[in-house]
Amino acid sequence: MTDDTDRHNAKMAKKKAARDKIMATKTEEKGLVIIHTGKGKGKSSAAFGMIFRCIAHGMPCAVVQFIKGGMETGERALIQAHFAEACPFYTMGEGFTWETQDRSRDIEMAQAAWAKAQDLILDPTNRMVLLDEINIALRYEYIDVTEVVRFLQEKKPPMTHVVLTGRNAKEELIEIADLVTEMELLKHPFRSGVKAQAGVEY
Structure with missing residues (x-):
């Protein structure tokens, strides 16, 4: 047992030294463009996790x-009830596109949401702005992806993080992003007849 412990400790010490050497080279800080996409669950949930981290850090x-x-x-209810001053929350959509069944109205609402998003991103006091499900609006061409890319590249303040969620992220956005995560679907209870449930999906 002692030999095993000694070998383990020596191995971990070697790993730590290598890790410390790598970490010493990571000195830059910048505002990131972050994308959560893919067919799997958890894109918005992960993004809201970062929002709550910002709130906890007073950002x-x-x-x-x-x-x-x-x-x-649940995220909206919690933020509006307890953290409204730290994190203004704007719900600009009116539901999924197959529910509204009004393309012109969907475009109007998406354009209004994008205008609000730009104002919030340009406000230098905001350290993070979450654009929840913007990828859906871009997929259906309610918003021009070229305009979004140009804005993020040319006008986003250097220390502001912007998080974009939703399936089918545009390649143009993925190309300019700093961090991209694709959620992969392996199993989902919906396929077995289980409906969306509070605390899990919303």
Whole structure:
């Protein structure tokens, strides 16, 4: 047992030294463009996790929801009830596109959400702005992806993080992003007849 412990400790010490050497080279700080996409669950959930981290660190932040306006969510209820000053929350959508069935109205609401998002990103006091489900609006061409890319490249303050969620992220956005995570679907209870449930999906 002693020999095993000694070998383990020596191995971990070697790993730590290598890790410390790598970490010593990571000195830059910058505002990131972050994308959560893919067919798997957890894109918005992970993004809201970062929003709550910002709130916990006293970092002003904001949320714009592009699609989910038609339903109540736990994140929105919690933020509006307890952290409204630290994190303004704008629900600009009216529900998923197959529910509204009004393309012109969807475009109008998405454009309004994008205008609000730009104002929030340009506000230098906001350290993070979450654009929840903007990828859906971009997929259906309610917003021009070229305009979004140009804005993020040319006008985003250097220390502001912007998080974009939703399936089918545009390649143009992925190309300019600093951090991209694709959620992969392996199993989902919906396929077995289980409906969306509070605390899990919303």
